[in-house]
Amino acid sequence: MAKIKAYRNGTKKDAIIRKAAALFRKKGFASSSMRELADTVGVEASSLYNHIGSKSEILQSICFKVAEDFNMHLTEVEKSPLGSLEKLETLIRFHIKMMLNQYDEVYVANHEWKQLQEPYLENFLTQRKLYESTLIRIIELGISKAEIKNLQPYVMVLTILSSVRGLESWHRNKKNVTPENLENDMVIHLLKGLTN
Amino acid sequence: MAKIKAYRNGTKKDAIIRKAAALFRKKGFASSSMRELADTVGVEASSLYNHIGSKSEILQSICFKVAEDFNMHLTEVEKSPLGSLEKLETLIRFHIKMMLNQYDEVYVANHEWKQLQEPYLENFLTQRKLYESTLIRIIELGISKAEIKNLQPYVMVLTILSSVRGLESWHRNKKNVTPENLENDMVIHLLKGLTN
DNA sequence: ATAAAAAACTAATAAGCGTTAGTTTTGTAA
């Protein structure tokens, strides 16, 4: 095979990583074996190593790709001219969309990052803390402008991020709740509360 | 040794399960080995089997103990004379207290239940769904009494449960946020929102 | 058609896993 092949949906490496994300999401990283992954790809386990370096490398690809998507979006939002509340709303909506559109990858990044090896683990955690501190800054600005309640910014960030990250337990296409319902109602709940 | 020994903090089996919860929380169930657990207990791996039946059994103990605590509290709250909002507040506060007081166990129950074997997995999931549907009922009653916004009850339950379950990432004794701060601010945020 | 590269295969490795068997030590009750 030549180097440049016309893959429709990315390279075979991409396909392996996509299948791996689905497998890791369902069974967890540590409980997923390379043989299992090879089965779903339709190949022997050893053949995977023509495309990827190691099992750990797959997890790294998934986690850092997701982290990059979120970081890029956050950077855009932060330097936008939106007010604090609009920024938060935009971010919440993005989190929900990401969870719905890239379910496996986002889930794995949120739940299996602990299985990363050093130095990737530390790197990932640093990015997470940076993300949190940016959100805190947005909220602090909103408090100073009296747009946001004077609560602990850290607690509000924790509540928002926990909410959107925990969405994995949402059963898609169930309970007559469309993605739009979910997004809108969750934004209202997290910004305006649930009391009348 | 006689059957009845005066253990200060429960039996040795309890001690093993407690250490296991801490280990499973830190490394995940599948990535924790019985030899590792034995090390932290101060014993050979095979000796553990004088007290517990299997590795799986430990996870079952942890998950169902936590589930029982939450279910019992929910039952109490439901049959109390409190209004919908007060019920929700009570439940949120209980979740946070549990997460702070029984960190390892609650974390493991929230994050490693997927590793349960059948029929325990199905049993656990059934309990979870029951818990959710009870919360939905409380919220529906609040909506009918116009105490709560007319949003999708399922979404509100998802938001609340995701928030409190995601608390694992809270760094204790950090950021000048006391447990009381956390509890109060989170209740305000989830009930009244963060806008002024 | 030929040559080269890519990607599949088979086979094997060393390490780690949960768990069991059999034995010895330890602690308690008589």
Place this chain on the structure above:
DNA sequence: TTACAAAACTAACGCTTATTAGTTTTTTAT
């Protein structure tokens, strides 16, 4: 002190793991 049971130990079992080596097949470029 003797007898018994609980709980520790050593050793090993059979199995699975990620990964490598070496070889063969498949695909592509010339």
